[in-house]
Amino acid sequence: MPSASESLTSPATSTGTGSTAPAVPPSPVPPAAGGPARLGRLLQAVAILVLAAAVLSFPALAPNPYILSAGIVVLNYAVLSTSWNFVGGFTGYISLGHGALAGLGGYATGLFVVKAGLPSFVALAAAALLVAALAVPIGFAALRVRGASFVIVSIALVLILLLVFQSWASFTGGSRGLVVPRPFPGLLRPEHHRVFFYLFAALLAVALLAWWLIDRSRFGLGLKAIREDEDKAESLGTATFAAKLVVFVISAGFTGLAGGLYALWFGDLDPVFQFSILTGSYMVLMALLGGVRNLFGPLVGALVVGIALEYFKVEFGNTPLHLVATGVLLALVVMFMPDGILPAVGTLFNRFLRPTQSSIREVTAAELRDRDGGGPPPQSTEDPPMSERTGTTA
Amino acid sequence: MTGIRGDDGTTGVRGHDDGTTGVRSLETVGLTKAFGGVLALDAATVAFQHGRVNALIGPNGSGKTTFFNCVTGMIRPDSGRTSYRDRDITRKAPHAIARAGVGRTFQLCRVFPRMSALDNVLAAARTTGPWSQLRGARRGTEVDRARGWLTRLGIEHLADVEARNMSWGQQKLLELAGVLMSDPDTVLLDEPAGGVNPALLDRIGALVRELNAEGRTFVIVEHNMELVMSISDHIVVFDRGRPIAEGPPSVIRSDERVLGAYLGV
Amino acid sequence: MASEIELVDIQAGYGRAAPVLRGLSVSVEPGTIVCLVGPNGAGKSTVLKVASGLLKPRSGRILVGGVDVTGQGPQQMLAAGVAHVLQGHSVFREMTVAENVLLGGYTIRDKAVVAERTAFVRDLFPVVADRWRTLAGLLSGGQQKQVEFARSLMVDPKVVLLDEPSMGLDPKATSTVFEQVVRMRDAGTAVLLVEQNARRALQTADLGCVLDLGRVHISGPAAQLLADPQLGELYLGGRPAEPTATGGAAAPDVATPGG
Amino acid sequence: MPSGALLFQSVILGLLLGGLYALLAAGLTLYFGIMRVVMIAHSAFLILAAYLAWWSHARLGVDPLLSMIVTVPLFFGVGVVLQRLLLARLRPVTLTMMSVLLTFAIAVVIEGLLGYAFTGTQRRIQLGYGTASFGLFGARIAVVKLIAFALAGVALLTLYLLMKKTTFGWALRATIQHPDAARLVGIDTDRVAGFGFGLGLATAAVGGTALALDTTIYPSLHWHWIGPLMAIIVVGGLGSVPGAAIAAMLLGLMQSLLQIPMGTTWAQTIFYLALFATLAFRPQGFFGGRLAQRF
Amino acid sequence: GCSGDDGGSGSTDDPIVVGISLPLTGDFSEPGKGVQRGYEAWAKITNDKGGVLGRQIELKILDDQSNADRVVADYEQLIGKDNVDIVVGPFSTRLVVPAARVAEEYGMLFVEPAGAANEVFQQGFKNLFYAAPAVANDHYNHLAEYLLALPAGQRPTTVAYAAMDDPFAQGTAYGLKAKLEAGGVRTVVNEVYPPNTTDFGSIAAKIAAAKADMVVGGSQYQDGVNLIVALQQLDYQPKLAAFSTAPTSPEFAAAIGNKTEGILSPTGYTQKAPYPSNVEFVEKYTAQFGSAPEEDEANAYTTGQVVAAAVTAVGCAEQGDCQKKLVDWVRGNKVETVVGPLTWDATGKPQGAHMIQQWVGGQIQIVLPAEAKETNIVYPKPAW
Numbered sequence A: 001m002p003s004a005s006e007s008l009t010s011p012a013t014s015t016g017t018g019s020t021a022p023a024v025p026p027s028p029v030p031p032a033a034g035g036p037a038r039l040g041r042l043l044q045a046v047a048i049l050v051l052a053a054a055v056l057s058f059p060a061l062a063p064n065p066y067i068l069s070a071g072i073v074v075l076n077y078a079v080l081s082t083s084w085n086f087v088g089g090f091t092g093y094i095s096l097g098h099g100a101l102a103g104l105g106g107y108a109t110g111l112f113v114v115k116a117g118l119p120s121f122v123a124l125a126a127a128a129l130l131v132a133a134l135a136v137p138i139g140f141a142a143l144r145v146r147g148a149s150f151v152i153v154s155i156a157l158v159l160i161l162l163l164v165f166q167s168w169a170s171f172t173g174g175s176r177g178l179v180v181p182r183p184f185p186g187l188l189r190p191e192h193h194r195v196f197f198y199l200f201a202a203l204l205a206v207a208l209l210a211w212w213l214i215d216r217s218r219f220g221l222g223l224k225a226i227r228e229d230e231d232k233a234e235s236l237g238t239a240t241f242a243a244k245l246v247v248f249v250i251s252a253g254f255t256g257l258a259g260g261l262y263a264l265w266f267g268d269l270d271p272v273f274q275f276s277i278l279t280g281s282y283m284v285l286m287a288l289l290g291g292v293r294n295l296f297g298p299l300v301g302a303l304v305v306g307i308a309l310e311y312f313k314v315e316f317g318n319t320p321l322h323l324v325a326t327g328v329l330l331a332l333v334v335m336f337m338p339d340g341i342l343p344a345v346g347t348l349f350n351r352f353l354r355p356t357q358s359s360i361r362e363v364t365a366a367e368l369r370d371r372d373g374g375g376p377p378p379q380s381t382e383d384p385p386m387s388e389r390t391g392t393t394a
Numbered sequence B: 001m002t003g004i005r006g007d008d009g010t011t012g013v014r015g016h017d018d019g020t021t022g023v024r025s026l027e028t029v030g031l032t033k034a035f036g037g038v039l040a041l042d043a044a045t046v047a048f049q050h051g052r053v054n055a056l057i058g059p060n061g062s063g064k065t066t067f068f069n070c071v072t073g074m075i076r077p078d079s080g081r082t083s084y085r086d087r088d089i090t091r092k093a094p095h096a097i098a099r100a101g102v103g104r105t106f107q108l109c110r111v112f113p114r115m116s117a118l119d120n121v122l123a124a125a126r127t128t129g130p131w132s133q134l135r136g137a138r139r140g141t142e143v144d145r146a147r148g149w150l151t152r153l154g155i156e157h158l159a160d161v162e163a164r165n166m167s168w169g170q171q172k173l174l175e176l177a178g179v180l181m182s183d184p185d186t187v188l189l190d191e192p193a194g195g196v197n198p199a200l201l202d203r204i205g206a207l208v209r210e211l212n213a214e215g216r217t218f219v220i221v222e223h224n225m226e227l228v229m230s231i232s233d234h235i236v237v238f239d240r241g242r243p244i245a246e247g248p249p250s251v252i253r254s255d256e257r258v259l260g261a262y263l264g265v
Numbered sequence C: 001m002a003s004e005i006e007l008v009d010i011q012a013g014y015g016r017a018a019p020v021l022r023g024l025s026v027s028v029e030p031g032t033i034v035c036l037v038g039p040n041g042a043g044k045s046t047v048l049k050v051a052s053g054l055l056k057p058r059s060g061r062i063l064v065g066g067v068d069v070t071g072q073g074p075q076q077m078l079a080a081g082v083a084h085v086l087q088g089h090s091v092f093r094e095m096t097v098a099e100n101v102l103l104g105g106y107t108i109r110d111k112a113v114v115a116e117r118t119a120f121v122r123d124l125f126p127v128v129a130d131r132w133r134t135l136a137g138l139l140s141g142g143q144q145k146q147v148e149f150a151r152s153l154m155v156d157p158k159v160v161l162l163d164e165p166s167m168g169l170d171p172k173a174t175s176t177v178f179e180q181v182v183r184m185r186d187a188g189t190a191v192l193l194v195e196q197n198a199r200r201a202l203q204t205a206d207l208g209c210v211l212d213l214g215r216v217h218i219s220g221p222a223a224q225l226l227a228d229p230q231l232g233e234l235y236l237g238g239r240p241a242e243p244t245a246t247g248g249a250a251a252p253d254v255a256t257p258g259g
Numbered sequence D: 001m002p003s004g005a006l007l008f009q010s011v012i013l014g015l016l017l018g019g020l021y022a023l024l025a026a027g028l029t030l031y032f033g034i035m036r037v038v039m040i041a042h043s044a045f046l047i048l049a050a051y052l053a054w055w056s057h058a059r060l061g062v063d064p065l066l067s068m069i070v071t072v073p074l075f076f077g078v079g080v081v082l083q084r085l086l087l088a089r090l091r092p093v094t095l096t097m098m099s100v101l102l103t104f105a106i107a108v109v110i111e112g113l114l115g116y117a118f119t120g121t122q123r124r125i126q127l128g129y130g131t132a133s134f135g136l137f138g139a140r141i142a143v144v145k146l147i148a149f150a151l152a153g154v155a156l157l158t159l160y161l162l163m164k165k166t167t168f169g170w171a172l173r174a175t176i177q178h179p180d181a182a183r184l185v186g187i188d189t190d191r192v193a194g195f196g197f198g199l200g201l202a203t204a205a206v207g208g209t210a211l212a213l214d215t216t217i218y219p220s221l222h223w224h225w226i227g228p229l230m231a232i233i234v235v236g237g238l239g240s241v242p243g244a245a246i247a248a249m250l251l252g253l254m255q256s257l258l259q260i261p262m263g264t265t266w267a268q269t270i271f272y273l274a275l276f277a278t279l280a281f282r283p284q285g286f287f288g289g290r291l292a293q294r295f
Numbered sequence E: 001g002c003s004g005d006d007g008g009s010g011s012t013d014d015p016i017v018v019g020i021s022l023p024l025t026g027d028f029s030e031p032g033k034g035v036q037r038g039y040e041a042w043a044k045i046t047n048d049k050g051g052v053l054g055r056q057i058e059l060k061i062l063d064d065q066s067n068a069d070r071v072v073a074d075y076e077q078l079i080g081k082d083n084v085d086i087v088v089g090p091f092s093t094r095l096v097v098p099a100a101r102v103a104e105e106y107g108m109l110f111v112e113p114a115g116a117a118n119e120v121f122q123q124g125f126k127n128l129f130y131a132a133p134a135v136a137n138d139h140y141n142h143l144a145e146y147l148l149a150l151p152a153g154q155r156p157t158t159v160a161y162a163a164m165d166d167p168f169a170q171g172t173a174y175g176l177k178a179k180l181e182a183g184g185v186r187t188v189v190n191e192v193y194p195p196n197t198t199d200f201g202s203i204a205a206k207i208a209a210a211k212a213d214m215v216v217g218g219s220q221y222q223d224g225v226n227l228i229v230a231l232q233q234l235d236y237q238p239k240l241a242a243f244s245t246a247p248t249s250p251e252f253a254a255a256i257g258n259k260t261e262g263i264l265s266p267t268g269y270t271q272k273a274p275y276p277s278n279v280e281f282v283e284k285y286t287a288q289f290g291s292a293p294e295e296d297e298a299n300a301y302t303t304g305q306v307v308a309a310a311v312t313a314v315g316c317a318e319q320g321d322c323q324k325k326l327v328d329w330v331r332g333n334k335v336e337t338v339v340g341p342l343t344w345d346a347t348g349k350p351q352g353a354h355m356i357q358q359w360v361g362g363q364i365q366i367v368l369p370a371e372a373k374e375t376n377i378v379y380p381k382p383a384w
């Protein structure tokens, strides 16, 4: 234990300025294990490059339009779960209702095109803005509650929107569905797929960039603090409600964009499929599977889930066992990889590169004192009174 | 209850008379809070002076924590007003009060369990305006400051350990480091000594005095009388939700009412 | 005399991390108070968790009344006569004070004993009686600790493990708690006490153990430890018990307590 | 303006429906309010029980009410196993969140297995007394609906007494609130938590049977129930069995009455409106129970 | 050519691969499986007779899990990856439209056995043909004619409609509603319920309270049963009760406790129809599956018949230019099927009408139109 005198090297006093100057304590212990950290960053950079190359060359490599369209579906999943992860990953609010936001984005895009006659991509932008705007009141209501109650509210959001879009048939088409006109009517279907593949890839890149920016920012740290202990974060000066609302709106905006782009690509909207709890759950599953604390977690999850769903379908053919397989996959993730694939890999990686560190001090109190103070500790007899000491340094 | 003014000179030994003494720091008028049938705060009128180390003591359940909660906006008082440096903060949100310069710790020690100690401290760093929110969280100077606080509290070896894996006392210290990182002018500490090793407690005491010398005001709720008596300039004693005595340690120690209600001797 | 509880060469830790306790041995005889002191994170709470079966040791043996009970869970430990009061707050927050206290006597079948004990603790801690029907989580921190201690008094175990029972208590309640500890000792119970209020605890205790780095650093009669200036400075802090003793710390002179 | 007879008939139907809702929600309050597990799979288990009742009637010719002799203990056992094998292994700090996903997975698995075993065809028990009814002041009451209502009453009362009057209820709450402390006072927390969960599923067995008496079932039907049931327990106050019962009766009644002017689809929105109103104005629910907001 | 003509088309040994996506699991799985059996019967019966153009028919069936996203992916796969020669339609209106779009954009002929709702034909599809006698809105045409021809005193004056929120189910009920309203018959109740409704107590209460002369259910199978049971529980006795789909099912009588007398239903198919291909179909189907075919099976079989006729006439079956020829042929010709001769208008709508069946004497029998009837219509119907 360092002796009392050690604490005298007061940071603020050494700056010598007035009372409100922020304290800058003495220089820290250098961070441990700089090598592996740098190595990790290098690996990350390489991974990003490889990933980008893979995505960009995919349309050229895809043997047929079907594979390309499957790629679009996976990219759409990736955008959706990355969008979800703005809320789920940072603040820890698990929303099963993001499917509804995507559906809203899709319907808004479609209705803007059909009813207002806007050009497709203007409609898409308008729809994303609309979804973001609607996310303000929705978030205002939903974010008042936490934890499981929030989950319930988010489920309720899906169900209520389903009811509205089904019942308000005169406007939304109801159960007859809504047909969104093609943005590029002249394109053949394979070409159409290629264009949309790149559009989805671009959207994914933007979403990832936004997530990364938030992740490394003070704002992001504040959000993570909310995830850990909301009241505590508030007492430390984070405007928690505003922060939650902002990130919810961002998340909703991206989700709406993804939903709208999907609508433009897919063309047919039906409330039953647009407002389904399953969509939202898949977003959660993918993000969770990959790792909600990682930038690429949702993307990895989308890849795995996209491929797994396809595989289950082939494997179990026309029995509902594919549902069972999906459920089992989800359960396995929850039970054995609650932090996701990427962190699990990271742990493995760390175990090779770093020895297990212990949280317990490795030196006794006496050694610590000797190391810090060198000589015998100043005892009260030779210690000047506190006031004098502070007086001399200030 | 305006007793503070006037007994200024009695603690003059500390002599950091930088012109801020005499300015009122936290002040409440008729603060009342009832929980069902329990009157946790009963028209409490209290004033703490700027630049001092104040202590708030009183028996279990006398309303000290509730007082903190009301002052920091975590609980809405039923009636009464709170002000900080002559600005009314009665209905302000907790984060607004925190940004106005009032930091606090919790009695039941709250840290961010799945963040490393370093991130715990970094998360407390102050931001100035919306744009600074977009700055990187792990900038060098901030990290240096955060590590500095960990060092000062003797838990620098835990910088990369997740808070949930720490012992009770370590978490208490971590919480303190976080609040200090947020650089408040006034620090409300709810039982900082609870569960902290005595040797370290001496250091915390010294740290409080030191920070006080830098101009920070403290309000400390504590049952460890040795600590209270040794570091505070001014003591307010609560009983049943209202102050029953206040003054410098020497006065409080011999106050009849305090002896009867609290010290139990 | 045979030890009521004995931990022999315990290695223990959490998860896959490095061990917290590294070959630690403690034993408590009936009718004695052994006090564990040490810096934060030294492993004191871990010792108690191992002793009550909440944490299984990686190696080493635990004996209660001479019987090997290594690897048993808290329920069997309680049946063997070991009671444990946790550090921090462990009231059942959404149950009333009454339910909390009565749950303390969960294992007692005899209704009369429960009633008698309830009356005793209600008498001992006024807040328990006053707030009998309040949800425990709504009490103040110190009140909760009192409820917790009262809950532990419902049973009459052979070994009591107390983890900082005085934390957050006002001086009056602290005295009550220490009185009860002494009463238990006098009734023949073996008490293993962890306290950061170290000087007061050592004054009460018979034996003291200083823990550091998961090992017993020094142990001996409590009075002897109290008098050791080196220990005082490293672990016990503050001033020695007698204001006249040397080796105190940097307390500002104005605040020297008046005895 | 609807006729008096229609109003009265709707009130009767609403009350009967509300009783069924109360029963179906009862298990949820147990897990949700007391055990802090968000049990998405509850309604899937209801449907499973309904299928078992249907199956034993259609294939074995057993009256669905008799099938409860098997299904109730069976579900209790399944609940114990699920809790011990799966839920108990989740980290306590993230229990609430992870349980959402885990039970979601269980729901999907049940749905898939039901579809596999019984195909997606809609099923309905064909009882001799299925269309029987009797008159009451001009309204008609179907016998099957009345039986379901009675089942609900009995099950709810039993559950309430079990939670309030026995030490089991105490031990369960203690176990969830502070497992370590509960173990230290001598509670066998593993067993108690398992029993708690089993009890919830046992109510699902009763509820499913009651459900099967008078409605169609199909494997994906459970999605349809999640929303209204969740709304009921929030409105009733998390963890409060009487609260859930009252909320269920009220919402059932309101739904039934609102159907007259608004039609079936819009009338369902009452559940969600009530949910949002509760969270906005009285997060602790209207009939006692814990703070939904902080949960 | 967007997708390869490299499938070795033309060679007589190669089978003609017919790609289909069907809801074999999920909400529509029951009718989906019926459609599957119909297609399988068609493939078997055709192959037993030597196939089409001397080539065997090979079915490639994927499961779309009753999901619109999947149905599109399935056809995408069938056309783009598996290179099938022909695609035919899935089940349910909700899935037909997205599926037809894929086929349309790859230029494939798309004959479909379900998707009877009017909306399907308003999408501007050029390659789509519905292989059944009539679209949903025309199902009750014969009944409407009959009722409106009754003397004013006997005609029902008030009608209650309850329809599932589904384009097909609503289409049937609203087709009748439009015609009766035009004929001056008043609508007293008009309820729409979501597909997942299981409790019909309130809807039945409304209908019963309105004391309508006639009740019309725009229903699929189970909701129809539920509604009838709920009406019976309330002891409501209309003069006429008509439900789409449900009453023709073999389990119907048992499901409502045999209180079936007098219930009406439209049908596009009857096993007793005298068309030559139908006689063969019923016989061989029964031999293959052990029970006689229902409407879903027949529609799928009809689809196969239309495709086979087109392929035989045009003389090719592969992706590419051939498809255009197939489409043109179907549009311009009449095809003899198990549901009678079919022709289509420009939108692919068939130009026929449904028959009306009624439960008379414990059996479901054709009562309308007069030229096809097996027995006389019973009106007003006896109490149930």
Ligand SMILES: Nc1ncnc2c1ncn2[C@@H]1O[C@H](COP(=O)(O)OP(=O)(O)OP(=O)(O)O)[C@@H](O)[C@H]1O
Pocket (backbone or CB within 6 Å): B035, B036, B038, B039, B040, B058, B059, B060, B061, B062, B063, B064, B065, B066, B067, B107, C138, C139, C140, C141, C142, C143, C168
């Ligand atoms: N949320 C609440 N609901 C009901 N009663 C409460 C609540 N919070 C506090 N109380 C009651 O208010 C009174 C004051 O509590 P408070 O926590 O302020 O005491 P304290 O002075 O901090 O005590 P301690 O020294 O034990 O921490 C207590 O009697 C307590 O039971």
Ligand SMILES: Nc1ncnc2c1ncn2[C@@H]1O[C@H](COP(=O)(O)OP(=O)(O)OP(=O)(O)O)[C@@H](O)[C@H]1O
Pocket (backbone or CB within 6 Å): A359, A360, A361, B164, B165, B166, B167, B168, B169, B170, B195, B197, C014, C015, C017, C020, C038, C039, C040, C041, C042, C043, C044, C045, C046, C047, C087
């Ligand atoms: N749940 C846990 N998981 C991982 N490590 C832990 C856990 N609890 C404690 N530790 C670590 O074990 C060591 C000993 O902890 P323990 O709680 O026994 O200390 P203590 O002596 O009781 O300290 P204090 O006086 O602060 O309560 C500490 O270094 C702590 O970081």
Ligand SMILES: [Mg+2]
Pocket (backbone or CB within 6 Å): B064, B065, B066, B107, B190, C140, C141, C142
């Ligand atoms: Mg307090």
Ligand SMILES: [Mg+2]
Pocket (backbone or CB within 6 Å): B167, B168, B169, C044, C045, C046, C087, C163
């Ligand atoms: Mg401890």
